[in-house]
Amino acid sequence: MIYYIGAFGLVFIGLYIMLTKRNLIKVLIGLNILDTGVNLFLISIGYVGKGTAPIFSRGSEQVLMVDPVPQALVLTAIVIGVAVLALALSLAIMLHKHYGTLNLRKVKEQRW
């Protein structure tokens, strides 16, 4: 149960950072926190009480195992989060080269 509270807390803090802050790097840090919170929530859904990791070892057959499907999905989601973050940071570097600042209010005002 504490895992759900931790995951929802991370989602809440990540969304709040993305909505309120003005610096683009801070918004991307909020995106990273949001992504991590959602991954934690997905893995805590698949947990079975008194289960073990879904890897067989010699000499132990048929024990109770946790669900392997959310772990496969989260493995993909972590890599996609890194890819999106890398591309967003390159866009931030290009934005700073053109406008001289990373403040989103000033970038919006300088357009026209």
Place this chain on the structure above:
Amino acid sequence: MIIVYVLVAVMLVASIAAYLFKDLVNAVIAAGLMSLMTSILFYFLQAPDVAMAEAAVGAALVPAIFIIAIKRTGRYEE
């Protein structure tokens, strides 16, 4: 069992600290600490593959590319 509560508390405090810091390098380090705590929580949820991936990516590579991007733009917020 008590260690799970301690880890979740440190994770939430680190993410709030990432909101409050004005120096961007400090905020990135707080986000890296949060990712490390999440990786240990993945281990307690019996998912060693995901814990390895999250530790290798979220605590080493993402702060590195953040700090390279901060070096090429401004260091302080505003």
Place this chain on the structure above:
Amino acid sequence: MRRIIGIVLLAIVVLGITLSLAEIPFGTPKTHVGDYYVNEGVKETGAVNIVTSVVLNYRGFDTLGEITVLFIATIGLGALLKTHKERKKKRDVTPASLVLSTGCRFLFPLLIVFAIYIIFHGHLSPGGGFQGGAIIASAFLLTYLGCNRARANERRYKLIESSGGLVFVIVGVLGLIFGGYFLLNFLPKGTPFSLFSAGIIPIIYIAIGLKVGSELVSVIDNMVGESV
């Protein structure tokens, strides 16, 4: 004012999500397909690590999609940052001391060997292609930080990245030729717990590990650019 609206909206959203998801109990088995994968996984694929067999055998097409997303992100980042000519600012850079550079150069082959071990044993123990690729990228990052003016060879990592992707697609098409469908496991399954088992899964994981590692190295190389 904006903060108060933000907090109120977020409180409503999070309250709604929490109340509707409070029906999900913690720690009970929820799906039936997980039981099928655990019970039949070793017989059908030969891999002892069930998460590996789900990622590469049962849902191998999603892995192809993920590799495509990472590939597109790397291409976009390279295309954006290559045209940026940074002005060479004269700044004082203290060169790395002898202890630091020797230590980094000593640690680099050990990290590469560890990454190759994790990639090869993806179907026997926790590990696999993505984790090994991230460790390869961390080894190169250590060399960028510690040694003076060390850069990865650009032509070499582009070649490794392209050949990794090509091996994945060619193995899938070979499955289409030999059997009925894309990414069919057509090599013999072998005995469990041995290194050369589980059909095409080790081959695909080696291709994925090299591809992801060289892509993350290219991301770091493009972002550092010409500056130190």
